[in-house]
Amino acid sequence: MVVIVLEQRGDTKPAGCIIYCSLCFIYGRDSGA
């Protein structure tokens, strides 16, 4: 059985992304490691 938690982000890190937004890189795409 494989269950690996890749990511679980907390509420205080607004670094995720949404599907459409190509403008925003703080609230938009998180292009980083």
Added chain:
Amino acid sequence: MFFNISPNFTVIYNALHDSLVLVDKETERSLREGNLANIPSDSKEFKNLLRTGVLVEDNVDEDSLLQKKRLELSLSHKYMGLWLSLTNKCNLACKYCYQSTRALMEGEDLSPERWHKVYSYIIRKVKEGLKVITMTLYGGEPLLNPSMALRIIKDLDLLAQEFDVVSGVGLITNGTVYNDDVGEIFERVFQVQITIDGPREVHNERRPFKSGEGSFDVIFNNLVKIIDRHKTRVSLRVNVDEHNVDYVEDFINMLAELRLRDRIAGIDLSPVQPDQAVRYVPFKTSKNYYEYYINISRKIVDLLEYAVEKGFKIGRVITWWPCMCKLKQSYAVDEKLNLYYCPGFMYSPVGYIGYISQDDVVLVSAAKERIVTNIPSCAYNCKLGPVCYGGCVYLESLGIPVCPYILYGEEYLERLVRAYVLSRYREVIARAGDSGGRQGY
């Protein structure tokens, strides 16, 4: 949400916990069928599924919890995101630049007096409970006003020291300005985005200096110096439309050959927004903006997969975290302190919602509040609702359908998520496969 990653593995996204969990196909089958006999309740796998929200008690209404959580976040005093234009002057003359269509742009720098008003507003909010502030320095070209950039960075650092506040400053720059005067800025921001639109000739055609001279060599040399000298994460953005889309693979190859994949934080491919510039049509094969936007969004998925294949990282594509339009205390702010929903609307009367006066925000209509609190009904009855929340306000203002099902369809959306996961976790997945399925984290 389940996303197929490989013949052996699936990734599950749980919006309520903002978690991504890799499972093997057998576990996926057990979860889909609600048959937990194969997952002992005292195992760490079971506990991880519980912790990440993949497993919940029968009586938990996750949709309601997520709606509540999202609304609380949108209305929260704890978070503020500002996109601040330091100047609307720019040394480039990009063919598709949206500034050519924006009536409220008048050619000014952000003055110290105006920054003082923004800072006073931030301090007032800190005293009311603000805990996390992210500031993006924007323009025009923000580094044409370097003293202001440094002042903002220093002021926010002091703020974080004096109060219990986390602050971070990001920089969006065209990459043409790098010298001793701006070195400290690159050292102190947490992330930099530099735009290059393809190989030399392609980029130079699209993003020349105002003089007409190509900017590629200057930017590329600066990029290499910046990643050599500073630890700050630098991501590369490529603005893509039908005029350069066929050259992006070449550009990715070039970056790979120059061994930049481990030195830049990631590659972000973004569609040129339809109708954003005067006398610039971003398509040549599509029939209209609507068709163009869907086509280019899907071609970008192809290219992101290619970039990942070449070893580059790409941005995460799904989260429950709403965009800045939906956050009460988040705005794009121009150098005259006018406020807009997001940078897409900068200098546009359509997206103008108010201004900063002394130490407060003055909203000229209830539109911001409406957008913050109103989630379209489709979002409540949709599989993608938790990560879509009704779509992009900017694209909607252009009349472009924003539903991710229309934009990507399930196939492209799954490919997008798969590319992200592979760009970050290829080795983890390989190890899980190699272990013969005995590994649990």
